[in-house]
Amino acid sequence: xxKDPEFGGGGDAKSLxxxxxxxxxxxxxxxxxxDTKEVQLAALxxxxxxITIRKTEKSFIVDIEVWSTDPAKAAMLANTLxxxxxxx
Numbered sequence: 638x639x640k641d642p643e644f645g646g647g648g649d650a651k652s653l654x655x656x657x658x659x660x661x662x663x664x665x666x667x668x669x670x671x672d673t674k675e676v677q678l679a680a681l682x683x684x685x686x687x688i689t690i691r692k693t694e695k696s697f698i699v700d701i702e703v704w705s706t707d708p709a710k711a712a713m714l715a716n717t718l719x720x721x722x723x724x725x
Contacts, residue, residue, distance in 0.1 A: 638680040643706055644687075645679040688718065 640646040705711035
């Protein structure tokens with residue numbers, strides 16, 4: 638998700654920026670581990686805004702809803718969250 642533009646990732650923007658800077662004779666600074674951690678935390682924060690999880694009272698049923706611009710991505714995220722919940 639940290640590379641997905643919908644979740645705050647840059648996608649191909651970094652390589653485009655790097656290419657443009659290269660044409661000007663400048664170099665693109667490689668992200669540090671702190672930068673990477675910050676991007677991952679931003680992606681998790683964005684994911685948190687894309688999900689709704691509810692537990693039905695007096696049951697073991699949990700509803701997990703994920704919204705995305707891509708239905709397949711939303712289904713993959715919902716299934717991953719469900720699998721992680723069941724493993725935990």
